[in-house]
Every structure is written in C-alpha cells, then in structure tokens.
Amino acid sequence: MSDSVKRLKRAWKSLHLRVREIRMIAGGLASTSHPIDAHIIPMRRCNLACAYCNEYDDSSKPVPLDTMNQRLDHLAKLGTAIITISGGEPLLHPELDSIIARVRHHGMIAGMITNGYLLTADRVKRLNRAGLDHLQISIDNVMPDEVSKKSLKVLDKKLQLLAEHADFHVNINSVVGGGIHNPKDALTIGKRALELGFTSTVGIIHDGGGQLQPLRDEEREVYSAMRSMEKSSYARINSFQDNIAHGKENHWRCRAGSRYLYICEDGLVHYCSQQRGYPGKPLAEYTTEDIRREYRTVKGCAPRCTVACVHQVSTIDFWRGPQDLQPSAVGDQSQQLVQLQ
Numbered sequence: 001m002s003d004s005v006k007r008l009k010r011a012w013k014s015l016h017l018r019v020r021e022i023r024m025i026a027g028g029l030a031s032t033s034h035p036i037d038a039h040i041i042p043m044r045r046c047n048l049a050c051a052y053c054n055e056y057d058d059s060s061k062p063v064p065l066d067t068m069n070q071r072l073d074h075l076a077k078l079g080t081a082i083i084t085i086s087g088g089e090p091l092l093h094p095e096l097d098s099i100i101a102r103v104r105h106h107g108m109i110a111g112m113i114t115n116g117y118l119l120t121a122d123r124v125k126r127l128n129r130a131g132l133d134h135l136q137i138s139i140d141n142v143m144p145d146e147v148s149k150k151s152l153k154v155l156d157k158k159l160q161l162l163a164e165h166a167d168f169h170v171n172i173n174s175v176v177g178g179g180i181h182n183p184k185d186a187l188t189i190g191k192r193a194l195e196l197g198f199t200s201t202v203g204i205i206h207d208g209g210g211q212l213q214p215l216r217d218e219e220r221e222v223y224s225a226m227r228s229m230e231k232s233s234y235a236r237i238n239s240f241q242d243n244i245a246h247g248k249e250n251h252w253r254c255r256a257g258s259r260y261l262y263i264c265e266d267g268l269v270h271y272c273s274q275q276r277g278y279p280g281k282p283l284a285e286y287t288t289e290d291i292r293r294e295y296r297t298v299k300g301c302a303p304r305c306t307v308a309c310v311h312q313v314s315t316i317d318f319w320r321g322p323q324d325l326q327p328s329a330v331g332d333q334s335q336q337l338v339q340l341q
Contacts, residue, residue, distance in 0.1 A: 013167050017133055020109060024081040028259075028316045032295055033288050034079030036313045038261040039086050039273070042068050042099055046089040048115055050140070050148045055273050056088045063265050065095045069102050071267055071283050076106035078291065080261075084111040084134075084309070086273075088265075091118040097130040104131035111135070115150050119158045124165040135166070138173040138203065142185045152189050163196040170198040174226065176219045183222040190229050202226035204244050204306050215245045240311045249303035253314060253323050257294030260313040261286075271299065272307050278327070297325040 028036050042063045046056035075083065083103045090096055091114050103110040111134035112127075127135070139155055140148035162170050172193035174186035186202055193200040202223055204215065215223060223245045240250050256262075256271035257279055263269055267283050269290075270276045281290065295317075305311070 010167055014169065017109070017169065020133075024109065025316065027079075027081060031079075032259070032317060032321060033291055035075070035081070035261050035291065036259045036316060037082040037084060037309065038075050038080050038263060039084045039309065040068075040071060040075070040263045041086055041088060041265045042096065043090055043093040044088040044265045045092055046087055046115070047092065047117060048089070048149050050150065051146065052148070055086075060088070060265060062093045062095070065098055067267070068095075068099050071263060072099070072102045072106065072108075074283055074286070075261075075263075076108060078286070078288070080108060082109040082111060084113060086113045089115055089118070091123070097126050100127070100130035100132050109133050113138070116155050116158045119161055121161050121165055124161055128165070128167045132168045134169045134171070135162070136171045136173055138175060139189045140175055140185075141182065142188050145181060147181065152185070152192060156192070159192070159196055159198075163198070171201060172198050173201045173203050175203045176215060176223050176226075183216075183219045186222050186226055190226050194229065200226070200229055202230070202241075203308055204241055215247075220245050241306075241308070244306050250305070250311075252302060252311070252318065253321065254299040254302040254305065254310060255295055255314040255317055255321075256299060256310050257297065258291045259295065259317060260310045272310050274305075274307055275299075275301060293325065295321060296323050297327055298323045300327065 024036070027034075044055075044057050044060035045062075046053075046058070049056070049058070072083065085096070085099065085103075090112055093099065100110050100112070110130075110132050112132060113136045116137040116139075137155065137159075138150060139152055140150045142152045144151040144154060159172070172189060174189040174193075176183050176186055190200040190202065204223070223241070227242075240252065243250050254271075256275070257269065260272070261269050261283075262272050262276070263283050264276060269279060269281050269283050269286050271278050279290070279294065299305075
C-alpha cells in the first residue's frame with residue numbers, strides 16, 4: 001500500500017471516529033443514566049512486573065471468550081459508550097481480537113492499554129482488522145531499570161511498527177513521580193511520540209491507593225513542559241493534574257460506579273483500579289438503578305485521587321448532578337435513594 005493511500009485511509013478512519021466521539025459526547029450530555037467508559041480486564045496476568053504497579057499478577061488464566069462476550073453484551077445493554085480493554089497485559093489473551101470485534105459489533109468505541117512488548121507487524125494488522133479505535137502505551141523511562149522495564153530503548157521499534165501499520169489512534173503516555181529516576185525522560189519520550197505522528201500525554205504516578213503524591217521541583221518543571229506538548233483537547237481534560245503536581249486537592253464530583261466502571265477479571269464492578277471492592281457487585285446484576293445511585297454517591301477518596309480516566313470521564317458532568325448520598329452498603333444506599341426521590 002502506498003504512503004498516500006495509507007494516509008487517506010487513516011484520515012478517513014480518524015474522521016469516522018471523531019463523528020462517533022461527538023455522538024458519544026452528545027449522548028452523555030443528554031442522559032446521565034448510562035456509563036461513558038468501562039475498563040474491562042480480560043487478563044490479569046502480565047509479562048512485566050513494574051515496581052509501582054498493583055494491577056497484575058503472574059499466574060491468572062485468561063477470562064473465557066464466552067464470559068467476556070456476556071459482559072460486553074451487558075455493558076452494551078447499559079448503554080456504555082467506550083470500552084477500554086486493560087490488564088494485566090491484554091495482548092496475552094489468546095482471543096483478544098474477538099473481544100475487540102464484539103465491542104465494535106455493539107457500536108461501542110474500542111480502546112486498549114498495553115505495555116507494547118508483544119506487538120509485531122502482524123499483531124498490529126490484526127488489531128486493525130478487529131476494529132480497534134484507540135491504543136495507549138505508557139513508557140516510563142528511556143533506559144530500563146529496577147522500577148520499570150517499559151523503556152523507550154526497548155519499545156522504540158514497537159512504536160515504529162505502530163507508525164507504519166496502525167490504522168487506529170495511538171497515544172504515548174509518559175510519567176513523572178512514583179520513583180521514576182530521571183524525570184526528564186518524559187520529555188524525550190513525548191518528543192519521540194510526536195515525531196512518529198502519535199499524540200503525547202503525561203501522567204503522575206499515584207501511590208498504592210491511587211492517591212496524590214506531590215511532585216518535586218524538577219518533576220513539576222518536566223510536567224509543565226509536557227503539558228505544553230499536549231493537544232488542546234487533552235490539555236483541557238487533564239487540567240486536574242495541575243493541582244496534583246503542586247500537592248493540592250481537587251474538588252470534583254467523582255462518577256465512578258456510574259459514568260465510569262471498572263470490571264475486574266471476576267466480573268465485579270468496582271469504582272476504579274485503585275478502589276477495588278466498592279461496590280463489588282457482579283456486572284450481570286448491575287442495573288440503571290446502580291448507575292443512578294453511584295452517580296449521586298460521594299467518593300471520599302476523590303480530593304486526592306490521581307486516576308486520570310475517572311477524572312476525564314467525570315468531566316462531562318462537572319456542572320450538574322450534586323452528590324447527596326454518602327457511601328454505605330449497597331442495600332442501604334438503595335433505600336437512601338428511594339427516600340431522597
């Protein structure tokens with residue numbers, strides 16, 4: 001395929017995706033009774049063991065395809081707009097392409113977060129055929145060390161494969177904080193991402209509970225430089241990180257359990273990857289009533305939260321929907337909801 005044909009194909013797919021995203025935003029503004037984004041885990045096992053990560057193990061088996069399809073069908077029934085496939089390492093799942101295809105079958109936007117190690121030219125082409133819309137790789141440093149093996153040195157050839165073959169949008173997220181030895185690595189990573197035609201974002205690594213850890217002076221300088229490299233659309237939805245970088249709390253309405261769902265490999269709905277156990281209800285039993293309840297429930301961890309995906313999804317409702325329910329057992333919350341209506 002010639003370069004000009006490849007560019008036209010990517011431009012057409014990008015335009016089509018933008019139209020679907022606009023519809024997603026319009027639907028989110030029209031109704032607050034459905035999830036915007038659901039992170040779903042088909043594979044808890046990971047081929048790496050980054051020191052700061054608490055979202056993997058080295059022994060779990062893949063969730064069976066039939067089970068994944070049932071979960072995706074239920075998320076579609078709830079009106080979910082975006083499915084983000086995460087892990088562990090989702091590329092370890094032997095039927096990942098079928099999972100992505102099921103997402104697209106329901107008209108939902110298909111995203112994936114991967115460490116990128118298992119990408120090959122053929123694998124990227126298979127992701128194209130499956131219908132993947134977004135892919136994100138987080139790269140932590142230029143050279144691998146004891147904190148993280150997700151380094152630019154190891155992954156640059158994988159990035160080149162993506163630049164050559166991927167029809168889907170690729171974002172490279174570099175990080176500061178959390179024990180990363182050289183904060184300036186984030187700038188090198190971000191510039192390389194832009195050179196290859198990808199978007200670039202920066203994240204702040206949280207502690208083991210997903211909570212704020214203020215950045216040092218050098219880290220804040222790098223963070224500010226990275227923010228200036230982000231596209232304006234990303235900069236707006238990532239503005240909550242400006243307070244985090246300075247050790248300040250954010251006062252916002254977290255919509256976890258409602259507009260954002262985290263579904264673990266056991267099929268339970270949690271607030272997010274860092275607050276597993278709440279509400280802890282099986283997805284198969286999750287209803288619109290649960291979504292409405294959690295929309296109105298105050299999350300005590302919110303002021304110091306650094307979990308970007310929840311912040312971003314909650315942005316669509318920042319101007320409406322006061323939260324007047326206090327966290328408690330699901331049954332008690334349901335009763336509170338009845339009393340308040």
